Amino acid sequence: MTMSDSTFPDDPCAGSDPCRQAVAELYTYVDGELDDVTRATITKHLDDCSPCLEAFEFHDELKTVVAQKCRASVPDELRARILAAITADPGDPAATPG
Amino acid sequence: MADQATFVADTEPYMASLFSTALRLSTNRADAEDLVQETYLRAYRSYGTFREGTNLRAWLFRILTNANINRHRSRSRRPQEAELDEGDDFSLFHRMRDRNELGRSAEDELMDHFSEAEVVQAVESLPEAYRMAVLLADVEGFAYKEIAEILDVPIGTVMSRLHRGRKRLERELYEFAVARGLTPVADTAGG
Secondary structure (H helix, E strand, C coil), rough: CCCCCCCCCCCCCCCHHHHHHHHHHHHHHHHHCHHHHHHHHHHHHHHHHHHHHHHHHHHHCCCCCHHHCCCCCCCHHHHHHHHHHHHHHCCCCCCCCC | CCCCCHHHHHHHHHHHHHHHHHHHHHCHHHHHHHHHHHHHHHHHHCCHHHCCCCCCCHHHHHHHHHHHHHHHHCCCCCCCCCCCCHHHHHHHHHHHHCCCCCCCHHHHHHHCCCCCCHHHHHHHHCHHHHHHHHHHHHCCCCCCHHHHHHHHCCHHHHHHHHHHHHHHHHHHHHHHHHHCCCCCCCCCCCC
Protein backbone atom coordinates (compact mmCIF):
# COMPACT_ATOMS: atom_id res chain seq x y z
CA MET A 1 0.00 0.00 0.00
CA THR A 2 1.37 3.38 -0.94
CA MET A 3 1.34 6.37 1.31
CA SER A 4 -0.80 9.15 -0.04
CA ASP A 5 0.87 12.47 -0.63
CA SER A 6 -2.06 14.16 0.97
CA THR A 7 -1.26 12.96 4.48
CA PHE A 8 1.71 14.15 6.47
CA PRO A 9 3.75 11.01 6.99
CA ASP A 10 6.91 12.87 7.94
CA ASP A 11 5.41 15.27 10.38
CA PRO A 12 5.22 14.94 14.13
CA CYS A 13 1.50 15.46 13.96
CA ALA A 14 1.02 12.69 11.40
CA GLY A 15 -2.13 10.77 11.92
CA SER A 16 -3.64 13.06 14.49
CA ASP A 17 -7.32 13.71 14.02
CA PRO A 18 -7.09 17.52 13.99
CA CYS A 19 -4.47 17.36 11.21
CA ARG A 20 -6.55 14.99 9.14
CA GLN A 21 -9.62 17.14 9.62
CA ALA A 22 -7.73 20.26 8.69
CA VAL A 23 -6.14 18.76 5.60
CA ALA A 24 -9.50 17.41 4.45
CA GLU A 25 -10.72 21.02 4.32
CA LEU A 26 -7.56 22.51 2.84
CA TYR A 27 -9.13 23.61 -0.43
CA THR A 28 -12.40 24.77 1.08
CA TYR A 29 -10.36 26.74 3.61
CA VAL A 30 -8.07 28.50 1.15
CA ASP A 31 -11.03 29.07 -1.18
CA GLY A 32 -12.97 30.77 1.62
CA GLU A 33 -15.84 28.29 1.37
CA LEU A 34 -16.12 27.21 5.01
CA ASP A 35 -18.70 28.25 7.53
CA ASP A 36 -17.39 30.44 10.34
CA VAL A 37 -17.30 27.71 12.98
CA THR A 38 -15.35 25.21 10.89
CA ARG A 39 -13.05 27.94 9.67
CA ALA A 40 -12.32 29.07 13.22
CA THR A 41 -11.61 25.47 14.31
CA ILE A 42 -9.07 25.05 11.52
CA THR A 43 -7.52 28.46 12.08
CA LYS A 44 -7.01 27.48 15.72
CA HIS A 45 -5.37 24.23 14.63
CA LEU A 46 -3.06 26.11 12.25
CA ASP A 47 -1.98 28.34 15.13
CA ASP A 48 -0.84 25.24 16.98
CA CYS A 49 0.52 23.10 14.15
CA SER A 50 3.28 24.55 12.02
CA PRO A 51 3.46 21.63 9.52
CA CYS A 52 -0.22 22.12 8.69
CA LEU A 53 0.22 25.89 8.61
CA GLU A 54 3.07 25.52 6.16
CA ALA A 55 0.95 23.35 3.87
CA PHE A 56 -1.98 25.74 4.00
CA GLU A 57 0.21 28.75 3.28
CA PHE A 58 1.78 26.89 0.37
CA HIS A 59 -1.57 26.22 -1.26
CA ASP A 60 -2.75 29.74 -0.62
CA GLU A 61 0.37 31.06 -2.29
CA LEU A 62 0.04 28.65 -5.19
CA LYS A 63 -3.38 30.11 -5.91
CA THR A 64 -1.81 33.56 -6.00
CA VAL A 65 0.96 32.37 -8.31
CA VAL A 66 -1.57 30.89 -10.75
CA ALA A 67 -3.73 34.00 -10.61
CA GLN A 68 -0.90 36.45 -11.19
CA LYS A 69 0.70 34.52 -14.00
CA CYS A 70 -2.50 33.73 -15.89
CA ARG A 71 -3.79 37.27 -16.26
CA ALA A 72 -3.63 38.98 -19.60
CA SER A 73 -4.55 42.49 -20.62
CA VAL A 74 -6.99 43.20 -23.42
CA PRO A 75 -5.36 44.32 -26.67
CA ASP A 76 -6.57 47.79 -27.65
CA GLU A 77 -7.46 46.46 -31.06
CA LEU A 78 -9.80 43.86 -29.55
CA ARG A 79 -11.50 46.39 -27.31
CA ALA A 80 -12.11 48.64 -30.31
CA ARG A 81 -13.34 45.72 -32.41
CA ILE A 82 -15.85 44.67 -29.76
CA LEU A 83 -17.15 48.20 -29.27
CA ALA A 84 -17.54 48.57 -33.02
CA ALA A 85 -19.36 45.23 -33.27
CA ILE A 86 -21.80 46.23 -30.55
CA THR A 87 -22.42 49.60 -32.14
CA ALA A 88 -23.15 47.94 -35.48
CA ASP A 89 -25.36 45.27 -33.92
CA PRO A 90 -29.14 45.65 -33.99
CA GLY A 91 -29.22 44.46 -30.39
CA ASP A 92 -31.80 42.26 -28.75
CA PRO A 93 -33.88 40.77 -31.57
CA ALA A 94 -36.74 40.10 -29.14
CA ALA A 95 -36.89 43.59 -27.79
CA THR A 96 -39.45 46.02 -29.12
CA PRO A 97 -37.87 49.21 -30.37
CA GLY A 98 -38.39 52.34 -28.68
CA MET B 1 -33.86 47.21 -25.57
CA ALA B 2 -30.35 47.24 -24.24
CA ASP B 3 -28.93 50.66 -24.52
CA GLN B 4 -25.48 50.41 -26.07
CA ALA B 5 -23.81 52.90 -23.78
CA THR B 6 -25.28 51.29 -20.68
CA PHE B 7 -24.30 47.82 -21.80
CA VAL B 8 -20.75 48.89 -22.57
CA ALA B 9 -20.38 50.78 -19.29
CA ASP B 10 -21.70 47.81 -17.32
CA THR B 11 -19.72 45.07 -19.02
CA GLU B 12 -16.44 46.64 -20.11
CA PRO B 13 -14.83 46.30 -16.66
CA TYR B 14 -14.98 42.51 -17.08
CA MET B 15 -13.35 42.38 -20.50
CA ALA B 16 -9.86 41.70 -19.15
CA SER B 17 -11.13 38.81 -16.99
CA LEU B 18 -13.05 37.32 -19.88
CA PHE B 19 -10.10 37.71 -22.21
CA SER B 20 -7.66 36.12 -19.75
CA THR B 21 -9.94 33.13 -19.36
CA ALA B 22 -10.58 32.90 -23.10
CA LEU B 23 -6.86 32.97 -23.76
CA ARG B 24 -6.20 30.03 -21.43
CA LEU B 25 -9.16 28.15 -22.88
CA SER B 26 -8.32 28.74 -26.51
CA THR B 27 -4.55 28.71 -26.05
CA ASN B 28 -4.13 31.07 -29.00
CA ARG B 29 -4.88 34.75 -29.25
CA ALA B 30 -6.96 34.78 -32.42
CA ASP B 31 -9.43 32.22 -31.09
CA ALA B 32 -9.51 33.92 -27.71
CA GLU B 33 -10.30 37.29 -29.29
CA ASP B 34 -13.08 35.76 -31.38
CA LEU B 35 -14.49 34.05 -28.30
CA VAL B 36 -14.57 37.27 -26.29
CA GLN B 37 -16.16 39.18 -29.16
CA GLU B 38 -18.79 36.50 -29.52
CA THR B 39 -19.40 36.58 -25.77
CA TYR B 40 -19.99 40.34 -25.88
CA LEU B 41 -22.33 40.14 -28.85
CA ARG B 42 -24.35 37.34 -27.26
CA ALA B 43 -24.47 39.23 -23.99
CA TYR B 44 -25.56 42.42 -25.72
CA ARG B 45 -28.35 40.66 -27.59
CA SER B 46 -29.69 39.01 -24.46
CA TYR B 47 -28.98 41.83 -22.04
CA GLY B 48 -32.71 42.29 -21.70
CA THR B 49 -32.87 38.92 -19.93
CA PHE B 50 -30.20 39.86 -17.41
CA ARG B 51 -31.79 40.70 -14.09
CA GLU B 52 -30.28 43.66 -12.33
CA GLY B 53 -28.98 42.87 -8.91
CA THR B 54 -27.78 39.44 -9.96
CA ASN B 55 -24.18 38.70 -10.67
CA LEU B 56 -23.24 40.30 -13.99
CA ARG B 57 -19.70 38.95 -13.99
CA ALA B 58 -20.93 35.36 -13.45
CA TRP B 59 -23.58 35.89 -16.15
CA LEU B 60 -20.92 36.97 -18.63
CA PHE B 61 -18.73 34.00 -17.77
CA ARG B 62 -21.66 31.68 -18.29
CA ILE B 63 -22.16 33.15 -21.75
CA LEU B 64 -18.46 32.74 -22.48
CA THR B 65 -18.61 29.11 -21.32
CA ASN B 66 -21.57 28.37 -23.57
CA ALA B 67 -20.04 30.20 -26.51
CA ASN B 68 -16.89 28.15 -26.06
CA ILE B 69 -18.88 24.92 -25.99
CA ASN B 70 -20.70 25.93 -29.18
CA ARG B 71 -17.42 26.61 -30.89
CA HIS B 72 -16.28 23.09 -30.20
CA ARG B 73 -19.41 21.08 -30.72
CA SER B 74 -17.36 18.08 -31.64
CA ARG B 75 -16.13 17.89 -28.07
CA SER B 76 -18.49 16.35 -25.62
CA ARG B 77 -20.28 18.94 -23.56
CA ARG B 78 -19.63 17.20 -20.31
CA PRO B 79 -16.30 15.53 -19.89
CA GLN B 80 -16.09 12.14 -18.36
CA GLU B 81 -15.73 12.54 -14.64
CA ALA B 82 -12.59 10.52 -14.86
CA GLU B 83 -11.38 7.92 -12.47
CA LEU B 84 -8.69 9.06 -10.11
CA ASP B 85 -5.34 8.60 -11.72
CA GLU B 86 -1.87 8.67 -10.29
CA GLY B 87 -1.68 12.42 -10.77
CA ASP B 88 -4.65 13.15 -8.57
CA ASP B 89 -2.74 12.37 -5.43
CA PHE B 90 0.31 14.43 -6.25
CA SER B 91 1.55 16.97 -3.73
CA LEU B 92 3.88 19.67 -4.99
CA PHE B 93 4.17 20.90 -1.43
CA HIS B 94 5.57 17.61 -0.16
CA ARG B 95 7.91 17.16 -3.12
CA MET B 96 9.34 20.62 -2.71
CA ARG B 97 9.53 20.37 1.04
CA ASP B 98 11.31 17.03 0.84
CA ARG B 99 13.87 18.57 -1.48
CA ASN B 100 14.31 21.45 0.94
CA GLU B 101 13.05 23.84 -1.69
CA LEU B 102 10.80 25.59 0.75
CA GLY B 103 12.84 28.13 2.59
CA ARG B 104 11.95 30.18 5.61
CA SER B 105 9.76 32.45 3.54
CA ALA B 106 8.14 29.92 1.27
CA GLU B 107 5.29 32.22 0.42
CA ASP B 108 7.53 34.79 -1.21
CA GLU B 109 9.70 32.26 -2.94
CA LEU B 110 7.04 30.17 -4.58
CA MET B 111 6.36 32.98 -7.02
CA ASP B 112 10.00 32.81 -8.10
CA HIS B 113 10.04 29.07 -8.59
CA PHE B 114 7.91 29.10 -11.70
CA SER B 115 7.99 31.35 -14.72
CA GLU B 116 4.86 32.80 -16.22
CA ALA B 117 5.37 30.58 -19.26
CA GLU B 118 5.56 27.48 -17.07
CA VAL B 119 2.42 28.29 -15.11
CA VAL B 120 0.52 29.10 -18.30
CA GLN B 121 1.71 25.92 -19.99
CA ALA B 122 0.78 23.84 -16.94
CA VAL B 123 -2.70 25.38 -16.85
CA GLU B 124 -3.18 24.89 -20.58
CA SER B 125 -2.16 21.24 -20.27
CA LEU B 126 -5.18 20.50 -18.08
CA PRO B 127 -8.27 18.86 -19.55
CA GLU B 128 -10.65 21.67 -20.41
CA ALA B 129 -13.20 20.94 -17.68
CA TYR B 130 -10.53 20.96 -14.98
CA ARG B 131 -8.82 23.98 -16.51
CA MET B 132 -12.03 25.98 -16.42
CA ALA B 133 -12.67 25.11 -12.77
CA VAL B 134 -9.14 26.16 -11.81
CA LEU B 135 -9.34 29.40 -13.81
CA LEU B 136 -12.69 30.38 -12.33
CA ALA B 137 -11.61 29.60 -8.76
CA ASP B 138 -7.98 30.65 -8.69
CA VAL B 139 -7.72 33.40 -11.29
CA GLU B 140 -11.22 34.86 -11.12
CA GLY B 141 -11.94 34.11 -7.48
CA PHE B 142 -15.48 32.88 -8.05
CA ALA B 143 -17.22 31.02 -5.22
CA TYR B 144 -18.00 27.33 -5.74
CA LYS B 145 -21.69 28.16 -6.05
CA GLU B 146 -21.00 30.69 -8.79
CA ILE B 147 -18.74 28.25 -10.64
CA ALA B 148 -21.48 25.63 -10.42
CA GLU B 149 -23.89 28.08 -12.05
CA ILE B 150 -21.42 29.18 -14.71
CA LEU B 151 -20.60 25.60 -15.68
CA ASP B 152 -24.09 24.26 -15.03
CA VAL B 153 -22.86 21.40 -12.85
CA PRO B 154 -23.43 20.50 -9.20
CA ILE B 155 -21.11 21.99 -6.55
CA GLY B 156 -19.69 18.54 -5.84
CA THR B 157 -18.57 18.32 -9.45
CA VAL B 158 -16.93 21.74 -9.17
CA MET B 159 -15.02 20.54 -6.10
CA SER B 160 -13.84 17.33 -7.70
CA ARG B 161 -12.76 19.10 -10.89
CA LEU B 162 -10.90 21.67 -8.82
CA HIS B 163 -9.20 18.97 -6.79
CA ARG B 164 -8.11 17.00 -9.84
CA GLY B 165 -7.19 20.07 -11.81
CA ARG B 166 -5.04 21.44 -9.02
CA LYS B 167 -3.28 18.14 -8.41
CA ARG B 168 -2.46 17.76 -12.10
CA LEU B 169 -1.30 21.34 -12.21
CA GLU B 170 1.02 20.67 -9.28
CA ARG B 171 2.45 17.64 -11.04
CA GLU B 172 3.06 19.61 -14.24
CA LEU B 173 4.75 22.42 -12.33
CA TYR B 174 6.92 19.95 -10.49
CA GLU B 175 8.02 18.37 -13.73
CA PHE B 176 8.99 21.76 -15.13
CA ALA B 177 10.88 22.57 -11.97
CA VAL B 178 12.74 19.26 -11.98
CA ALA B 179 13.56 19.61 -15.66
CA ARG B 180 15.53 22.76 -14.96
CA GLY B 181 17.06 21.60 -11.73
CA LEU B 182 14.58 23.12 -9.28
CA THR B 183 16.19 26.51 -9.30
CA PRO B 184 14.05 29.59 -8.99
CA VAL B 185 13.48 31.60 -12.13
CA ALA B 186 13.85 35.34 -12.27
CA ASP B 187 10.77 36.69 -13.95
CA THR B 188 8.69 37.93 -11.06
CA ALA B 189 7.87 40.92 -13.18
CA GLY B 190 5.59 38.62 -15.08
CA GLY B 191 7.34 38.81 -18.41
